[in-house]
Amino acid sequence: MNPAASQGSPDSGGAAKPEHAVTAEERAEYEPLRHDAAVRHRRGRQAGASLLLLLALLLAPAAVVAAWVQDTVSDTDRYVETVAPLASDPSVQAVVTDRITDRVVDNVDVEAVTDALAKALQDTGAPPRVVEGADALTAPLHNAVSTVVDRIVGRVVAGDAFQQAWEGANRRAHAAVANVLTGDGEGAVRAEGGAVRLDLGEVVDQVRERLVDAGFDKAAAIPDTDRTITLFEAEELGKAQETMRLLDVLGVWLPVLTVVLAVLAVWTAPAHRVMLMITAVGTGVMMAVLLVALAVFRRVYLDSVPPTALPPDAAAAIFDTFVRFLRDSTRTLLVVSVITALAAYLYGPGRPARAVRTTAQRWTTAAGRALGRAGVHTGSTGRRLTDHRARTTGGVIAAAALALVLWNHPTVGAVALVLGVALAVLVVLAILAAAAGPADRAAQ
Helix, strand or coil: CCHHHHHCCCCCCCCCCCCCCCCHHHHHHHHHHHHHHHHHHHHHHHHHHHHHHHHHHHHHHHHHHHHHHHHHHHCHHHHHHHHHHHHHCHHHHHHHHHHHHHHHHHCCCHHHHHHHHHHHHHHCCCCHHHHHHHHCCHHHHHHHHHHHHHHHHHHHHHCHHHHHHHHHHHHHCCHHHHHHHHCCCCCCEEEECCEEEEECHHHHHHHHHHHHHCCCHHHHHCCCCCCEEEEEECCCHHHHHHHHHHHHHCCCHHHHHHHHHHHHHHHHCCCHHHHHHHHHHHHHHHHHHHHHHHHHHHHHHHHHCCCCCCCHHHHHHHHHHHHHHHHHHHHHHHHHHHHHHHHHHHCCCCHHHHHHHHHHHHHHHHHHHHHHHCCCCCHHHHHHHHHCHHHHHHHHHHHHHHHHHHCCCCCHHHHHHHHHHHHHHHHHHHHHHHCCCHHHHHHC
């Protein structure tokens, strides 16, 4: 066989060049170049991951608020569940009772009654002192009417009828939430001239019927106009409405975009576990910032509402009721972030993390061997669990994450429940893996 012929290809018409052997000098020159290229590639990935993480963290608070706005506006049951506690709040009931009582008493002309009584006494020849005494009945009669009306109105507002009317009115007028956020349309709750007002027309109608039945014929003259209570007054309501419109539009896609950016940041980073831990810590910090912002905004809102428009306790109750689901979601994400960061750290090489893993493995191994000594052996099942421990652990974690995703508005309690179940399953699987028979244990 001709070696020269074997080195050439049939189509080349000549012999191929022999492979060049890399010398020590060339290798010494090549290795630094390859190392520099690897460093540049790693730094590029790190820079890209950092940029994605920064965008995700900046969008996280807005995504939570947008999801809350979208959820409250689009889901009637959720909206009714949000405002329903206001009907049973004592401070709000007191405001409603006082406003309706004042408007009813204003329509009862007490002075006309006392004047008519004085004229009747004068016509019957009563002494002047008696006629003058009739005028002195104006204040007591006014107080008596106010007391009776307040008692009747208070019973209506504190009863089940008011709560049912409140829920029914809010369910039928669910579009009122959109009115507050966009400033458009009409409804039970609407924005007017920098203020958010609540229409109590249905409640006034019920009170008017009760008063007429109780003998207050003058109550039938209660006008149908001016039956609103101011809930919010703010000079910046217009800007807030514009912001809420934008958040309503982005309510669906902004949370998805935030999650995608966070996932890409973890996937792009050279050290996935470290980036996951950083992402979780950053998300937790942003949720804490959002809670602080809500507290500051609450203070600003309470300071902006004059006591003549709404008492401070009622204003606080209204604010806390409207944003309680937003607070719950923020706290839930804060807890999830802390748990994720802790789990990512425990999978790392740190000395405390190794100590925790070693202790857990020691306990589960002892429990599994105790089962083996009691005659309970998992055999091949235990061997498979040992061989595929990483897969089973990942499957349990994925199932727990999926449960939280599919959970309808998870709370901190729901997170604690899912976490407890996941840890219990992992412990049971570890014990079953350690409970393999003697032959299987020797093989392991």
